[in-house]
Structures are given as C-alpha cells and as structure tokens.
Amino acid sequence: MGTYGAPQRVLVRGEGAWVWDADGRRYLDLLAGIAVNALGHAHPVLTAAVTAQMATLGHVSNFFATGPQVALAERLLELLGAPEGSRVFLCSSGTEANEGAFKMTRRTGRPEVLALEGAFHGRSMGALALTAKQAIREPFEPLPGGVRHLPFGDVDALAAALDGDAGQRVGALVVEPVQGEAGVRPLPPGYLAAARELTAAAGALLVVDEVQTGVGRTGRWFAAAGPDGRVDADVVTLAKGLGGGLPVGAVVGLGEGPGALLGAGQHGTTFGGNPVCAAAALAVLHVLERDGLVERARDLGTRWAADLAGVDDPTGLLAGVRGEGLLLALELSRPAAPAVARAALEAGFVVNAVAPSAVRLAPPLVLTDEQAGSFVAALPAVLAAAAQEEA
Structure with missing residues (x-):
C-alpha cells in the first residue's frame, strides 16, 4: 500500500x-532492522533453535501452554528481578505490548495517562494515542482519550501533573528510558528515579517502554535497570531485540497488583507466546549471556x-x-x-x-x-x- x-x-x-x-x-x-537483529543475521544458535522448534511444535492456541512459552516468561522475570506475583503477557510486537500496557492503565479505574513529548510507543490506535508525533497522529484522530503529553525530562511538570486531586485521575506515566524515534534522546539523569517516587506517591503506575532499549541494547539488560539490575517500575514492555528477528513482545506486570490487572478474557492475541517465537527469544537471551x-x-x-x-x-x-x-x-x-x-x-x-x-x-x-x-x-x-x- x-x-x-x-x-x-x-x-x-x-x-x-x-x-x-x-x-x-x-x-x-x-541498523539491525531498527534494533531488532541483536545477534545479527543467520546466527547459528538462533537458526537451530527456530528450526528445531518448528520441527517439533509450531503453533497451538492459547487454550494450551507450551514449554518454551513458560520458560521465556520465567526467564524474563528472572532478568528483571521481578518480585513475587509478577506476570507476563507474550505478544508479537512493540505496539501490541504497549496496547496491553495501555489496557492495564484503564483497569486502574483512573482515566488519564501521562506520556512525554517526543514519545513513540507504536502505531495502533492506543499506542498511537501515547505517541506524541502529531504528523502520524492527526490522520487517525480522534484517538483514545485521556492521554496528556508532558515536557520531556521535566520533573517539575511531572510533579505538578501528579499533584492533588488532578493526580488522583492519573492511572499511569508511560516513558521510554531513551526516546528512539525522537532522535535517540536519553532521559536526563534522575528523571526515572523521580518518576518512580512521584507515581508511587500518587498511586499511579509507572510503565517503562523498553521496546527499543531492552535486551542489552544500551549496555544493560534493560535501560531502566538500577545498579542491582532490577527495574523499579510497575509495568515493562519489550519487543524488537527480544526475538532476534522473529516477532515477539512482552508485557510484564511487576508485583501482585500490576500482575493481576488483566484477568481472564480481558486481553489476548492469536500468535503471542507461540513456541517458535518463544524458542527464538530464549536462544537470543542465551547467546547474549553466554557471549x-x-x-x-x-x-x-x-x-x-x-x-x-x-x-x-x-x-x-x-x-x-x-x-x-x-x-x-x-x-x-x-x-x-x-x-x-x-x-x-x-x-x-x-x-x-x-x-x-x-x-x-x-x-x-x-x-x-x-x-x-x-x-x-x-x-x-x-x-x-x-x-x-x-x-
């Protein structure tokens, strides 16, 4: 088209x-397919894992579980240093992961979501509402409502948005540790820590979009990780480099509360967590660690x-x-x-x-x-x- x-x-x-x-x-x-091909092209371990899995079990519906699906969810929780009660939803892309996170914010019962100027979270309707670039938003308006974009890296603006009665309407702040599509702009030092403190005080979720920055891209497993390797957030979204070229993404709810926001029948995807893509992701994570x-x-x-x-x-x-x-x-x-x-x-x-x-x-x-x-x-x-x- x-x-x-x-x-x-x-x-x-x-x-x-x-x-x-x-x-x-x-x-x-x-460019690696825009930060996707973490292991480059035709990596032998990734090729072997995908081939072997396809020769064993290629796809089942989500009425059933598979070994690679469960192993991948457990591995992601381990890498994130996730607390008890955390849960993983596997999908097929970054925009799909951010759609899932957006739906989680709606489940808080609070109607407003904060994002940042310069943000890019995807092109489907919910993810596009979180995205700040007017040129790609305008042709598809009206978009899902309740999203407000704050000045990039401005802690005072964030504090004001989360203050008082207005702050009680905010379900979440959604941020990228490094804004990729805005020209590779890292958040100012201290912004994420301040965001964690302010969102927690206001009872809002902190959603960290690691679609482009996650899985080792920035020299840490996750760009938002602290010195202990743990991501101090409520929800983390992943995709791109996770599958090494195969379509796989993830939404991770960290802890009992965020992990339980989406219940049975409230979200789904046909191909999410399919065993071939899950096997690919496990192979990528293995090679990144091994090498x-x-x-x-x-x-x-x-x-x-x-x-x-x-x-x-x-x-x-x-x-x-x-x-x-x-x-x-x-x-x-x-x-x-x-x-x-x-x-x-x-x-x-x-x-x-x-x-x-x-x-x-x-x-x-x-x-x-x-x-x-x-x-x-x-x-x-x-x-x-x-x-x-x-x-």
Whole structure:
C-alpha cells in the first residue's frame, strides 16, 4: 500500500552484521532492522533453535501452554528481578505490548495517562494515542482519550501533573528510558528515579517502554535497570531485540497488583507466546549471556561514540554523538540526516535518518571492533558527500 515509500534496496541475505542486495553488493548493517537483529543475521544458535522448534511444535492456541512459552516468561522475570506475583503477557510486537500496557492503565479505574513529548510507543490506535508525533497522529484522530503529553525530562511538570486531586485521575506515566524515534534522546539523569517516587506517591503506575532499549541494547539488560539490575517500575514492555528477528513482545506486570490487572478474557492475541517465537527469544537471551554481549554493547558503544565524535569533519555537519551502548545518534548541525543516510548507503553502510538532524545507529550486538572502526574511517567522506548533495 505504499506505507513505507520506495525501498532503498532489495536485500536478499545476511550474515552477522553484513547484508547483501539483489545486485550482489555488500553493506554493513548498522541498523539491525531498527534494533531488532541483536545477534545479527543467520546466527547459528538462533537458526537451530527456530528450526528445531518448528520441527517439533509450531503453533497451538492459547487454550494450551507450551514449554518454551513458560520458560521465556520465567526467564524474563528472572532478568528483571521481578518480585513475587509478577506476570507476563507474550505478544508479537512493540505496539501490541504497549496496547496491553495501555489496557492495564484503564483497569486502574483512573482515566488519564501521562506520556512525554517526543514519545513513540507504536502505531495502533492506543499506542498511537501515547505517541506524541502529531504528523502520524492527526490522520487517525480522534484517538483514545485521556492521554496528556508532558515536557520531556521535566520533573517539575511531572510533579505538578501528579499533584492533588488532578493526580488522583492519573492511572499511569508511560516513558521510554531513551526516546528512539525522537532522535535517540536519553532521559536526563534522575528523571526515572523521580518518576518512580512521584507515581508511587500518587498511586499511579509507572510503565517503562523498553521496546527499543531492552535486551542489552544500551549496555544493560534493560535501560531502566538500577545498579542491582532490577527495574523499579510497575509495568515493562519489550519487543524488537527480544526475538532476534522473529516477532515477539512482552508485557510484564511487576508485583501482585500490576500482575493481576488483566484477568481472564480481558486481553489476548492469536500468535503471542507461540513456541517458535518463544524458542527464538530464549536462544537470543542465551547467546547474549553466554557471549557477554550485553557488557560488550556497553564497552564498544562507549569507545565507538568517542571515536565517532572525534572524526575530522571539515563540513561542520557533525555536532556530536549521543545515546547509550549500541543505540547511538549522530547529532547534526542542520537538518541533513536524509542526505547523510543516502551517502552512507552509497558507501556501503545501512543507517537511519531518524530525525531531521539525527542519524540513528543501532547495529547488531555482534558488531566487531573492526566493523565499527570501518564506519568511523568512512564517516568524513560520508559527511562530505552529504554536504555536497545539499549544496
């Protein structure tokens, strides 16, 4: 239906962090399907797990349980440091996960939900109501009501929204630890801790959207995790990197209260928790842990960001680098991101013009030092080509 515009290339195969197009040209994939292919392409462990599961049991209805489904739910609770009474709902995408979280906020009996300016939580109607970008909201209004967007990172504005009688109408605050679609913008230090304190005092849920940031992407299992690895929230949503390329998401209610908000018959999905996708997610989590890829994302991301920020750029286009782990953005001095992305593709690198003045880098977590360095080396020429296109 033309919803994605003209394809930039036709890709036919991949291996690790490389992809090839239909003309046989090779590209370094620094986007990973938008933070999805955590293990890169055609990873042998993931391939074997999916193949073996499909040869055993591919799909059953949710009138039944399967071993991979239960094991995945238990593993997610373990990684999150979840308290007793926590529960998991498995689905197929990030927008579906956030729809489930939105429905949980309605079950509080409070009609209002807070989100942040710059937020992106998905494109289905409920998730779109939580999303702040007017250009993608307007064609589908009226959206589900009761959502109010607060200034990004403003603790005082959040405190005011949760104060007094007005605060008693708020069922939840929904936040991303790093706003991916807004140009890779991390929340200011201390904001999440303040949000936890303020929502708890007001009796509102804190919903953390880790769809893009979770599963090791930012150099921690979860971007919102504290030093003990635990996420101090009421609800966490996951997807993208969790399945390593297969469609799987999750809504996790942390604790007895949030875990019980959705009861029998109040939510469902045909494909959520199917054994093939659950097996894929278990394989991804296993490899990330076995190969130390979460810690590697932290260490490589720190070095790579510094190297990128230090490149010699006579064009003046590169203003800085921001982000966490292997979720980074090149900050540009002017709105030239589409030109930079085109120049990068011509040079053999897949990147994303996520905002007019920001180019997103979200490579597979198996990216090597040499591969990361090749983009650093190529960046001056990429910027020069983009600047020439602008001229």
